[in-house]
Amino acid sequence: MDSGTMRAIVLDAPGPPEALAIRELPIPTADHGRVLIRVKAFGLNRSELHTRLGLADGVTFPRVLGIEATGVVESCPGGEFPAGAQVVAMMGGMGRTFDGGYADHTLVPASQVIRFSSHLPWSTLGAVPEMLQTAYGALTVGLGVQKGQSLLVRGGTASVGMTAAVLAKRRDMTVFATTRNPAKAAALTALGVDHVLAEDGDVAAQVRAILPEGVDAALELVGTPTLPDTLRATAVGGTVCFAGMLSNVWTVPDFYPIGYLPRGVRLSAYGGDASDLPAEVLQEFLEAVAAGSAVVPIDRVYEFDQIVQAHTRMEAGEATGKIVVVT
Template sequence: MLAAVITRPGPPDVLELREVPTPVPGTEQLLVRVRASALNRADLHQRRGHYPAPPGAPADVPGLEYAGEVAALGPGAREWREGDRVFGLVGGGGHAEYVVVHERTAVRVPDALDWPAAGAVPEAFVTAHDALRQADARAGDTVLIHAVASGVGLAAVQLARVLGLRALGTARTPAKLGDARAHGMAHGVALTREVVADPPSLAAALSELTHAHGARGAGADVVLDLVGGAYTNASLHAMAPLGRLMLIGLVAGAEGTLDLGRILRGRLTVRGTVMRARALEERIVTMRRFADEVVPLLASGAMRPTIDRIFSLQEIVAAHERLESNETVGKVVLTV
């Protein structure tokens, strides 16, 4: 089969389309003919040599999500038939013509989604849904979402709308706030380079946003921190008592200082989350909840994935360059 292969650590042009062996489905696994996938920050880190694939995933083929047709069933697999349309997450190898997945992690693609739309769903919607659940977000809560026009961010804004949450957001690119508003964000702030570089100014900007525009004026009940770095500590000052911060991404940096007094006095929770490293049983539970609680909303059109741009697998280098540009709104999709 054809796959996008990381030939050595480096910039996008280290990626090459190569013939590699088609994987063989093991016990209770499916072989899926991938029709679409999408890019994630983790693919960029893996390509640069900073994020090795977990055990069981191919070391040199990136790709954390897939949408496609069941092509063959491994021994003991009985939940699906050949030709069924499925989507889900993988530890790697999604940017190829075939992947193998455990049959209980696969979810049926609703008819309303064509292949590019289906490819844009899994990482963004599963991550956002799982994080809101872990944060125990409830109707009436205010949720602050950083990098709000990212793939995960726009999924979170839509989930917030259907859950009855008030969504506030940040972006460094002012035009992206309009895209987030179109999906239901109540209010957002564009953070200038000067504000982002100055921790007190960043804390003041976030605090003002959530106190002036939150549902109860007391700050954010939930923060989805897709950015990390200085944003994490600054967000503590924008949170309501008993607020919950979910640390989901580290594009602004993996280190920082935290105001422990603020956490203590506010009785705040700071919790990290990652999808890729979860054990099989936990992934099955996460995907069952996604199938039950999110997929019906995608099927009815109450929510829709946001596609920034579609590339073919042959255009993998350009796709990586596009995601790396930070200009994207929503998902960079690959058709296979």
């Protein structure tokens, strides 16, 4: 492969996993305000599944998918980051309005890039950016959690759910987490989850059997089908943050707030961006992982040419934690 081209995973139009095609594309040229990153690894996200299924707005095709990437700065004409620096990039239109991280190189706005330093393997580092940003942002911006509170994670074996549990236990919180699959319960217990609940449609009853007043905070990652039950599991004065839709259902038809929201329970939402993940939070988390006091919940690591298998696993909902692709 000559230096002027790179491998990229291209989606010409919505379709099945097999619609993701590996092609040779020109390596983009960095201009002022943008950073060319040599991608070492990238995580898979539901957002990319939504794009592949044709559910995402504002996406033009053909498109290199990938709302995040982890790697090394190749060039940065504006001088925001030195060449060779370890960085992550995420969001800001990556993989949707411009080509994203499913490639050997990606060109992104400097505002979407965060620098770090770590000796962890790229397969671990590649799992972190979007997962940590969403979990950290949902707990801080979305929920405003305090040390020692109780937290319900609805969709506990999703990568964001598992990361939220890790962050919550570092805050000495009591963590409840749900799963549809009893075989995944052990993975949650291993993270320090205090109460693993079966996803039976009445999680509120299970929560209140343990904590009669309900939880202080709840993170909704399944979507609007489970949201009413999550709200019922939450204490008066507590907050539910809607931050994901594993169900692919994200609207509430005929939303009537007084009938929908239990008395005194607050509902917020969190989408998030790179600016919501301070560099020191990323660095501190990676150092905690290196020290063994935090874990990165990884499901499986795939090679670049296994993208079809990786997307098939994500779509089938088989993963416990993050799916990562290394370049």
